[in-house]
Amino acid sequence: MVKKMMAQLSAKRKQIVDFILRFVEDKGYPPTVRDIQSGCGISSTSVVDYHLKVLEKEGHIRRDPEVSRGIELLGRASSPLKVQVPIIGQIAAGEPIPVPGSESWDTTAGADFLEVTADLTRGRQDVYALKIKGVSMIDALINDGDMVLMQHVNTVDNGEMAAVWLKAEKEATLKKVYMEPERVRLQPANSQMQPVYVDPENVEIQGRVIAVIRRMGKPA
Amino acid sequence: MVKKMMAQLSAKRKQIVDFILRFVEDKGYPPTVRDIQSGCGISSTSVVDYHLKVLEKEGHIRRDPEVSRGIELLGRASSPLKVQVPIIGQIAAGEPIPVPGSESWDTTAGADFLEVTADLTRGRQDVYALKIKGVSMIDALINDGDMVLMQHVNTVDNGEMAAVWLKAEKEATLKKVYMEPERVRLQPANSQMQPVYVDPENVEIQGRVIAVIRRMGKPA
DNA sequence: TTTAAAATAGAACAATTGTTCTTCTGTTAT
DNA sequence: ATAACAGAAGAACAATTGTTCTATTTTAAA
Incomplete structure (x- = not known):
């Protein structure tokens, strides 16, 4: 069994992370699931939720459950510039x-x-x-x-x-x-x-x- | 380079701005009205809304109406130019x-x-x-x-x-x-x-x- | 004092928004 | 083929959350 080291971002998930980054820079607060949905051309909120769950498991984002816009980008944008x-x-x-x-x-x-x-x-x-x-x-x-x-x-x-x-x-x-x-x-x-x-x-x-x-x- | 801090803020509104700043730094996303309410010991959400409206009119924050956590701090932590x-x-x-x-x-x-x-x-x-x-x-x-x-x-x-x-x-x-x-x-x-x-x-x-x-x- | 403005309270409403459920479509490996 | 799984779709639910309404208290000005 091969274990993935650094999880590679699929095209869709990379798009989502980029969208979140741009959204935060632009608006000053994170997007909602539905913001991501329309922003990335995704048909359902559940699909967004699915990808967000994967992204969190892979350590790219941190989510606060039950919290609207409770998404925090880890790694790059998190460090104070x-x-x-x-x-x-x-x-x-x-x-x-x-x-x-x-x-x-x-x-x-x-x-x-x-x-x-x-x-x-x-x-x-x-x-x-x-x-x-x-x-x-x-x-x-x-x-x-x-x-x-x-x-x-x-x-x-x-x-x-x-x-x-x-x-x-x-x-x-x-x-x-x-x-x-x-x-x-x-x-x-x-x-x-x-x-x-x-x-x-x-x-x-x-x-x-x-x-x-x-x-x-x-x-x- | 040198930036004067904000103009005179009432004690309550200064507390609110500080809370928002700490919240964003800590959590990575802005607080809700009710977060501010409990965080600043305010009895009603309408009071928070009242102060937020004043803060926006005075240019200390920017708010997106109808948007949860749609608060952006202006001035210091906001625009990392x-x-x-x-x-x-x-x-x-x-x-x-x-x-x-x-x-x-x-x-x-x-x-x-x-x-x-x-x-x-x-x-x-x-x-x-x-x-x-x-x-x-x-x-x-x-x-x-x-x-x-x-x-x-x-x-x-x-x-x-x-x-x-x-x-x-x-x-x-x-x-x-x-x-x-x-x-x-x-x-x-x-x-x-x-x-x-x-x-x-x-x-x-x-x-x-x-x-x-x-x-x-x-x-x- | 009287008055106006600022600030506070409580409640209720309506919109936003996270979550879950089921079903369906592909792809990949056995 | 068929199983296993990642991904997608749609709908519905429930919680979160912004907003508004009215009433009351406090503060500042005249």
Whole structure:
């Protein structure tokens, strides 16, 4: 007995899945059995139900019984393509780096949001955005007005770019962080520049830099 | 990119919008009036209908009459406006800057694509992406590995960042371009650095820089 | 206070819609 | 041929669900 590995979609069922996908994209909600019926030129609702049952058994869709339009496409359309990242503040040389508090995560608040494709965050949680104020991050190759995608972590691996708060200097900076014996090396992203060495007690990791987005507008 | 959240919503209607959002994310299809009723602790379906009608009039949702679960959230989760930008090559100091040829625009070809939210391109046509090779663009605050979003134009306004090919030097560079009498001023994005002046005959504008995207991965 | 508008309640109706039942048509393998 | 099975067709049923109606309460304005 040969067992089918990845179930191949018959022409009719592929048509049905495509129709559902287009319907959801177009209307914003899934189709009914009868929508599929007319949309795919099928004569009876029972035929649609038959194919839907097969599709569910094969794992292509998920159905909620007794629920109208209770069809969810699995696999492709199910994964969120866009992410709303809250812009919780700005980062400047002489100001403390904003850190997401639980209140700040209320997506219904009046906050601004940065829309990015999900591949930038790569599914990471606790991602937020900061707007760069001033040119103090030039040595991190980050300009005034740039948006920095951050992940809220307290420790980073060696070599990762992090938002660092230097307690003594009361200074915020973005540097690659290397833990070394007895000291911390802060390496500018610009490899032509020299590293800075600081006391481990003096550094506070505020977050990991995930990405930098710079939009060029027409200059004023 | 930056999107203001919705205007003032009454507590109840904010709760309803949030419920719809969570419901859709969780189940994959919109809720019924009665789902909202129980989910938001509302006593009557007519009250839900009342609020939904207000929400639609205010533009927060779209409803299809007579359609079960015919609710579509507008604004945030609704329209994932994504754009596929072809990555047509890389830009390095000593190599000619790739320009999009008509063949390169075949979206079915085996080319790589960069997915960005539509607000980055802002509806512009002829947008493509280049990957930065090497650190020669450091003075433009652009690092090795960065992705540069370009628009294929032959002329740019004063002060716009452009991909410039210097014929004599056989050199590619990204600079702010200023037309001056008898000469062209190429100003690095890093305002701390000095401009370069070149003969107008020596410059070829290959495209306008729309955005820079830098992804930080874990270092090797 | 008085009044208008907004919001809430409860119920009933009518349309939509998922499901099931039976029968029928092909195809494929034994 | 005949059995087994995927697929299709049509009808009917029952549940789900959008909508409307009227009445009442709360809120905001004059």
